[in-house]
Amino acid sequence: MGGAMDPIPCFSCGDYFPSSPRHKSQRYCKKPKCQRAKKAEWQRHKMHTDPEYKAGQRQSHQEWLRANPNYWKGYRKRHPEKAERNRILQIIRNRRRRKPEGSDADTDTSLIAKMDASKRNDFGLVGQFWLVPVIAKMDASKIVLRQIPAGYD
Numbered sequence: 076m077g078g079a080m081d082p083i084p085c086f087s088c089g090d091y092f093p094s095s096p097r098h099k100s101q102r103y104c105k106k107p108k109c110q111r112a113k114k115a116e117w118q119r120h121k122m123h124t125d126p127e128y129k130a131g132q133r134q135s136h137q138e139w140l141r142a143n144p145n146y147w148k149g150y151r152k153r154h155p156e157k158a159e160r161n162r163i164l165q166i167i168r169n170r171r172r173r174k175p176e177g178s179d180a181d182t183d184t185s186l187i188a189k190m191d192a193s194k195r196n197d198f199g200l201v202g203q204f205w206l207v208p209v210i211a212k213m214d215a216s217k218i219v220l221r222q223i224p225a226g227y228d
């Protein structure tokens with residue numbers, strides 16, 4: 076049965092590495108990518124367990140954004156599609172926020188109804204749209220509407 080020097084599997088890559096009697100809680104091998112994984116894991120753990128650390132991280136993120144004011148401008152340029160999607164999602168979030176509490180379903184219905192009304196006579200509606208689910212955790216997906224040529228069906 077095992078002594079302290081028995082090899083143990085790395086949490087990140089799964090390779091066995093010799094455990095050190097001095098670092099009994101060591102779970103990651105010495106590879107740089109596994110050390111990075113170890114640090115990321117530690118940060119995740121801290122974020123969950125240490126409110127002060129979490130606040131500090133948030134603040135440094137905001138400071139970073141302040142120091143790099145062009146980051147989002149550049150991001151939108153690099154990902155125009157995502158920027159457009161975020162813009163639409165923000166509009167929807169804003170509309171939801173304006174509604175009194177407990178009327179989530181109504182919000183979406185009225186929003187849809189409004190869009191529907193404005194497009195009622197526009198059956199030539201063709202293009203690219205974001206399909207935004209009512210369930211917040213689901214991601215929006217892109218759909219493309221195309222006109223089926225007459226006589227096709």
Ligand SMILES: [Zn+2]
Nearest residue numbers: 085088104109
């Ligand atoms: Zn490893």
